[in-house]
Amino acid sequence: MASKEELLEKLKNGVIEYEEDEVKEAAQEAVDAGFDALEMIMDGLAAGMEVVGELYDKQEYFVPEVLMCADALYAGLDILRPHVPKREGGLNAQVVIGSIQGDVHDIGKNLVKMMFDVAGWEVHDLGRDVPLEKFVEEQLRTDSEVVAMSAMMTTTMLGMKKVIAMIKEKNPNVAIMLGGAPVTKDVANLFGADGYAESAGNAVSEGIKMISRLRKMQSKEGQ
Amino acid sequence: MAELTPKERVLRFFNREPIDTMPFFSGMGMVLMPAIKKLGYKFPQVHVDAEKLARSAIESARMFDLDSIVVPFDMCWESEALGNTISLYEDSEDILYPTIPEKKWKVLEDVQITDDDIENIMTRGRMPLIPEAIKIIKKEAPEYPVGAWQLGPFTQCGQTIELDQVLKGVFKKKELVASILDRFTDMIIEIGKSLRAAGADYITLREPGVAADLLSPRTFKQVIQPRLTRILAAWDSPKVLHICGSTDPLVEMMNECGADALSFDVKNNIPETRKKVGDDVIVLGYFDVFKLPCAEETTVEQAVEGIKENITSGVDAIWPGCDLWPDIKEENFRAMVATVREMGGTPTPAVGRL
Structure with a gap:
């Protein structure tokens, strides 16, 4: 069975490499293993999207790649989101x-x-x-x-x-x-x-920067 | 020597023969609300009636002393001719161009453009109105050149199926996207020829969907450039290639496509572009279509300063970087045209003066 770190890495890389199936698999595995779904979203999927934003800023990725990464992210989000307890699910905004x-x-x-x-x-x-x-x-x-x-x-x-x-x-x-x-x-x-x-x-750039800020806020709240 | 007519001015301009003064003209939509109002029309009507299309285009040029008349105004003609339904927003009080709210082809695999579609495209939907309008303009305003335009294959594809499908397909379904773009390329060639045959004096190929903030320059080279080149090779001169958005990384490749003039919007670094293409190529654009002529807050003085910057930026004519927004502030726009007339006697890099 994969460790939490391995699954986070798999989710992150799956988003970066726009591998929808890989992301789905890792997300399901994380749910089955009972790992914290919000952590999987933030430190796996969203962390991957942050890298995508950097690749976009460096003009290594363009809009088609970003769209494919977004598809991969949603593939994981659809599986993980229902397992995030409601109050913990973000900012209630x-x-x-x-x-x-x-x-x-x-x-x-x-x-x-x-x-x-x-x-x-x-x-x-x-x-x-x-x-x-x-x-x-x-x-x-x-x-x-x-x-x-x-x-x-x-x-x-x-x-x-x-x-x-x-x-x-x-x-x-x-x-x-x-x-x-x-x-x-x-x-x-x-x-x-x-x-x-x-x-x-x-x-993409601005949105991903906001995700970064939210991730930081989330980790502070969790401390 | 007597002043040239707008038609003489623009045709000589494209031939890079000396002219009297800098033209103020476009190859993209240039219909203006003051003209539409003067004629007693409503904005949605001018897209569905050849007479109104022609007269609103003529009046826009005459009322503001512009150097060309351009038809059509909206980007949905071909998509509609391929079977989609347009929304005209007849009940809205705002100026809204027609759109295709729902596309009949949902995925790339649905796309089917037959030989019959291409051969008969000019008979479908509203398409017959464009040649009809061109003929009216030629008769009513023979002193003006008539500009027509076509979207490029990638942008046109995005008008017919969802753009995100096309963008992702460039990577995931390369061969399918290539074959679809080839069909659109054939269709665009035929439409362009028909518009020229109907009397259009020049034609602009507009491909805004491939700007370098959307697609990589590498994809442009592999997927877009060959098709733009094929279209331009099939059309008679004068022909303009326009891309808006981020174009600095595309300038040299655009210049290889075979157009007689290159057109950019305000995001292009025109002085750098001029260095890249040299002084022999006609460069157009760098005209902010909203801020100078339309923004409520822009004063006449600011509009004049802005257009002076445009005149001296290294372009060869004053040519809006996109469709002119119809709801212009008359005093700003008139002052801008007057400034071009005052300052236009100086030769530009590619075109001399009489």
């Missing part, structure tokens, strides 16, 4: 996420969603081509702390500004994250957002 109306692209959105999934957030994924008011309704309905919106094209980016105004008017404490190819730091500032990622790749 919620996020509303979606691609804005007029935009049917969702690669960046899905990569950011992965970050929240890994961190154990409750994700309310509205999908893509989402009418503006739907973001506001869903935030109010769920009382989510974060609303994350993505637009791949300049032509749809402007809708974000309206959503931000509508949400901030009703609930000024909500943190808004913007992402997508046409979104620059200037645009995010102009629109009144609290964070931004300028492309799917940038979302």
Whole structure:
């Protein structure tokens, strides 16, 4: 039987090498052996994704590789997540996420969603081509702390500004994250957002950095 | 010598013959809301009616003294012609381009583009409207050159099946992706020829889905470059190759594809690009389509400063780095055009002056 360290390594490498089957096997083995599922997620899957982020930053990996790594990560997450005790499952935080109306692209959105999934957030994924008011309704309905919106094209980016105004008017404490190819730091500032990622790749980098921070927080909590 | 007409200016420009002043034109969507409003149209209508498509394009150029008329405006024509349904957002008050909300081909194995599809593509969906609109423009505005465009095979593939499938398929299903891209390449060649035959004076091949922040330059070389080269070889000049996003690592390879001009967006380092390709190649772009002409906060002075930077950046014409966002601030945009007219008398690296 594999040790905990061996399984963590297998999960990590499986994500880096986008070996879905290997990840599934290791995740199942970890569950069967009764190892801490959250630790397997954070120090196995998420640790692997951190390396993927570094490879992306070094331009050794590009978006196709990252997407395949994400598939491997989800293969493991699907098996491990049900075994994470609910209260321990992360920060008990919620996020509303979606691609804005007029935009049917969702690669960046899905990569950011992965970050929240890994961190154990409750994700309310509205999908893509989402009418503006739907973001506001869903935030109010769920009382989510974060609303994350993505637009791949300049032509749809402007809708974000309206959503931000509508949400901030009703609930000024909500943190808004913007992402997508046409979104620059200037645009995010102009629109009144609290964070931004300028492309799917940038979302990967930024998202993975957030995972790192969450891992550190998690390990401090565990001490 | 008398001032050239926009058509003379642009055609001489592509031939790298001396011209009177720097052209302000595009090969991508350039329809503007003030023109649409003046004509009494609604934004969703201009995509589904040849007359409205043509007239809104003509009026946009005339109203703002631009040097070309470009059709069409949205990116869903071919995908629709292959059997997908478009969403026009007729009830929305925002400016939303048509999209394909659900694609009929879910996985790469579903994709089937037959010889019949390719031969008859110009008869399917809305496709017949484009040649019809070009003919209207030629008749109504003969002093203007007409630009048409096609998406490249990779980007077009992503309009027809989900882009993440295509991106992953480049690694996991190499042969299948190659054969699909070849079919799209054949289709794009045929459409481009038809648009030129209908009267388009130049054509732009747009492949934004392959920018270097999405795909590796190695994949570009292996998978994308051969197909872009094949398309451009099959089309008559003038022909422009455009990629937006991160393009600095792709410049030399783009230059090998056989286009008469290369087009980039604001993310490209144009001075470096100029060094890489030399002074004989027409370089276009580096025009921020949102910040200068549209952003509420951008003053007229800032827009003028921005366009001055664009004029002196090493490009040969003022050419938006993407579709112009329709909802321009009129005062900013007019000031930008006026600045180009004032400063455009100086020769650029690839094109001299009369």
